Amino acid sequence: MHPFFDLLKKIIQTGVGKTRFLMAAVGLGIAMLLILIAIQAHTNFSQLLYSSKNQNETADFLVINKTITNDMMGQSAKSIFTPEEIINIRKQPFVQAFGLVTSSQYKVVIQAPGDLHFATDMFFEAVPDSFLDVKNEDWKWNEGDRTIPIILPNDFLNLYNFGFSLSQDLPQISQETVKALPLQVNISNNQVSDQYMGHVVGFSDRISSFLVPASFMAWANQKYGTATTKGTSRVIIKTPDPSNPTLVKFLEDNGYTTNQDKLKFSKTRMIVQTIVSVVGFFGLILLCFALLVFSMFIQLVIASCKREIQLLVILGTAPQQLQRYLLKQFVPLYIVVGLLSLLLVAVLQYWTAAILATHQMLITPWPGVLVFAGMALVLALVYVVNWLTVKKYVNNI
């Protein structure tokens, strides 16, 4: 192509230590692969966490309360959130929506209708409607209504159906039956006692409590509650990512607790992040070594051709020409290595996407933009380091 470079090829033998150079190239390939995999894994993970396709997997509602310790037993005030604590929770970055869980300040007794002879002491709680996972048009209460819509925890029915009823030889009850049962609700304080009708409108997987509409709760607390308003001991938050380690740390630091199952993902996520970071770190270390070997190889080539290069310079070869020639000997290999790593990552990504898709986890089957940027960055780094090395040693001659 370039006749002068053809002649240089015969003069400057780049064959010395070729094996070392090839090994360094393999090292570069592995380094690049590790770095790109780390980047891609990171991309995939955020995609799983934040992409709208996978949103159902992650955005979640957490009911938070203080951990009850032995010291606190018998002092219910200690489990109540102070206003400062509530403000503090509210302003955390991971809190997307915040609601208080209001508890009833009156006694509740529920009786089954007719001659079922079933009665139980109860309590009610209320949360803002936007936190509910049950949508039902009966879920409303206006002052004067005698019927109170109630949401039961799904777990409660399960406990009854699969635990209690079997052991007591009682019939199991379907959700529909429970919804159809007219319940008699007695609400009382020390002075008055009133009867209402209870109507179960749904079952919640999200909140393990007996819920009534907030409007009823406010009214009833006013009417039957004791004069001193009790504080809130449970709050509910909506968070885009319950596995967010800062959330977990926040709960731990403040002695709060929530459904641990929902936080489990956080540990997995931290483990994955650690592994990804370690992989990326090793990639970077390996890259440093590859760069070192390349630099040493260039130094070796230049040193072994020192006399020839000196004569070339004497005859008028510009240092720039020599630099360009030497870089041309190495750079194409780097690009090939880079493209091969990219190809490998693309194949891995395609394969990973296919496997994850069978588990309803959707990621793009193509390497992310960051991977391309990462490759370009690594190649640019290798090029710059090589260029500086060549420049340094050529100019030293």
Added chain:
Amino acid sequence: MQIQLNHLMPIPLQDKLQQRSSDIWNREITFQQGRFVKIKAPSGSGKTTLIHYLYHIRYDYTGQVAVNGQPWPSYSKNDIARMRQQELSVIFQDLRLFEQLTARENIALKNVMQGKPYYPPEKIADMAARLNVSHILEQSGKTLSYGERQRIAIIRALVQPFQWLLMDEPFSHLDEENTQRAAALIAEECKTRNAGFILTDLDNDQHFAYDVHYHL
């Protein structure tokens, strides 16, 4: 391109040269472009040293060698390379061919160094024929006799643009006939370029129509 010497003195020869007079050392001299300059120098008077100073590959001197009004050290490496490709050619006494290249490749090296070939292959073949080296063009530099190498070095120096040609005993290993042929070729190439040369040798000679004579 103008070459000026400004009280140039080689440091290693300082004591020796101060005891005798010289037309070159420690004087103000300007070599005008296009002149054929002959510098006669006895052995040990610094002949090769002078050529190396003029070509800027040795720096152990006091005074100055100025090229186009600027002293050599003020030029960058890439500038110097450009000048050696475009304005200044040289035939070293020790020839300095690449042994791993063939004679033809040694010539081609300078022919293509600045990018596009300066002379077409036919012109180079013609030069080789005139100096009786056509038959050895494919031999490697290692296997050539000194006389053959000298003629290859001469051709190499002529396949590039230049305004000045520096020659250090260019015909030392050539017989009379080959010397005449080489001198004729060199004179011709200098004339076509409107270039001058500075030739150093031990004795007087009639190879060229010199414009200026110096005694080193």
